[in-house]
Amino acid sequence: MKHIVQFSGGKDSTCMLLMMLERNMPVDEIIFCDTGKEFPAMYDHIAKVEQYIGRKITVLKPEKSFDYYFADHIKTKGKNIHRKGYGWACMWMRWCTRLLKQDPTNKYLKNQGNYTQYIGIAADEPKRHKNITKNTVHPLFDWGITEKQALQYCYDQGFYWGGLYEHFRRVSCWCCPL
Numbered sequence: 001m002k003h004i005v006q007f008s009g010g011k012d013s014t015c016m017l018l019m020m021l022e023r024n025m026p027v028d029e030i031i032f033c034d035t036g037k038e039f040p041a042m043y044d045h046i047a048k049v050e051q052y053i054g055r056k057i058t059v060l061k062p063e064k065s066f067d068y069y070f071a072d073h074i075k076t077k078g079k080n081i082h083r084k085g086y087g088w089a090c091m092w093m094r095w096c097t098r099l100l101k102q103d104p105t106n107k108y109l110k111n112q113g114n115y116t117q118y119i120g121i122a123a124d125e126p127k128r129h130k131n132i133t134k135n136t137v138h139p140l141f142d143w144g145i146t147e148k149q150a151l152q153y154c155y156d157q158g159f160y161w162g163g164l165y166e167h168f169r170r171v172s173c174w175c176c177p178l
């Protein structure tokens with residue numbers, strides 16, 4: 001059984017990873033989906049985490065870039081067929097989450113045999129926890145760690161993201177319209 005940590009670089013997955021290692025839990029692989037649109041401070045953070053834990057993080061890349069899907073991709077089926085580019089994501093069409101994060105993750109996990117996936121869902125995110133799948137674990141939820149506590153824990157360990165969390169509640173692509 002392989003133990004795979006899904007790492008976004010944000011406060012929750014950072015806290016989860018550090019706490020798992022602190023508790024000597026098995027971590028075989030740490031995976032990060034790179035949309036190519038993270039804040040520079042996030043890429044710095046990921047490098048800092050690698051240095052702190054003394055391990056490499058596996059970077060998963062999408063088949064094509066964000067810019068390609070955004071502006072050049074030609075739709076071949078469904079609504080707006082032949083339209084060029086998906087444009088900005090919206091709540092009912094988060095093409096980027098699917099193509100740049102979910103698809104590369106699923107493709108990678110398909111070749112891992114038996115695995116448990118660890119995802120940083122905090123204790124105060126019950127709605128996200130509700131959809132848990134059978135080989136997925138939400139350690140922060142199980143430990144009762146809230147989002148606020150996760151951020152504080154990371155700050156206490158010296159992770160600051162160049163101050164990103166002073167401006168945003170969640171941090172992901174710098175150009176995210178959501």
Ligand code: SF4
Nearest residue numbers: 089096097172173176
């Ligand atoms: S953070 Fe926003 S722009 Fe980036 S993949 Fe998610 S929904 Fe798309």
